[in-house]
Amino acid sequence: MSNLLTTSDEILASARNLIMSGGYNGFSYADISEVVGIRKASIHHHFPSKVDLVRELVKRYREDGQASVVTLEQNVPDALDILKVYANHWAKCIEDASRPYCVCALLASELPSLPPEVATEVTAFFRFISSWLTAVMERGYKSGTLNLMSEPHVEAEAFLATVYGAMLSARAYEKPEVFSTILGPALSRLTPTVSH
Numbered sequence: 001m002s003n004l005l006t007t008s009d010e011i012l013a014s015a016r017n018l019i020m021s022g023g024y025n026g027f028s029y030a031d032i033s034e035v036v037g038i039r040k041a042s043i044h045h046h047f048p049s050k051v052d053l054v055r056e057l058v059k060r061y062r063e064d065g066q067a068s069v070v071t072l073e074q075n076v077p078d079a080l081d082i083l084k085v086y087a088n089h090w091a092k093c094i095e096d097a098s099r100p101y102c103v104c105a106l107l108a109s110e111l112p113s114l115p116p117e118v119a120t121e122v123t124a125f126f127r128f129i130s131s132w133l134t135a136v137m138e139r140g141y142k143s144g145t146l147n148l149m150s151e152p153h154v155e156a157e158a159f160l161a162t163v164y165g166a167m168l169s170a171r172a173y174e175k176p177e178v179f180s181t182i183l184g185p186a187l188s189r190l191t192p193t194v195s196h
Helices: 002-022 029-036 040-046 050-075 079-095 103-108 116-143 152-173 177-190
Strands: none
Touching (some): 002 040, 002 050, 050 103, 050 116, 079 116, 079 152, 079 177, 103 116, 103 152
């Protein structure tokens, strides 16, 4: 049984890497077959269609994100620090090309051309991140560790858009430091001013 899981995981990892380099429509089962070293029929055994494969990839990606958020919340109690750790995670991914870029960010840019089943999973990922960030903003506002100019859900969406926009800008300019340049002011604005 573990061998099947290993093959399935290899297929998913290969699909993720191929999406990173060419998008949803930029790969086929033939490409995965070549990378993983198995026949296309074996891929179809695990994932009957490309829609099934990418839907499962995004679903697992969201589940991994949910588990990471739980761990982060347990280890970092301060709301501002949570936002900094979250931003820093993506900064490191952008600086180190061997670390995974957000597959949902790339798929979101293709949303109009994605099959509905895949688009639904991508949207669910962003809803999860938005909901989590809203909770962080609410807690930070109540505890005085975050300075909010708008409602928590608006601040959450603005922060999310800043993070993902900064990712795309860093990628477009091929300059990892662009991410921190954009995120710095956003985090500063959320930081409460200390009165003397």
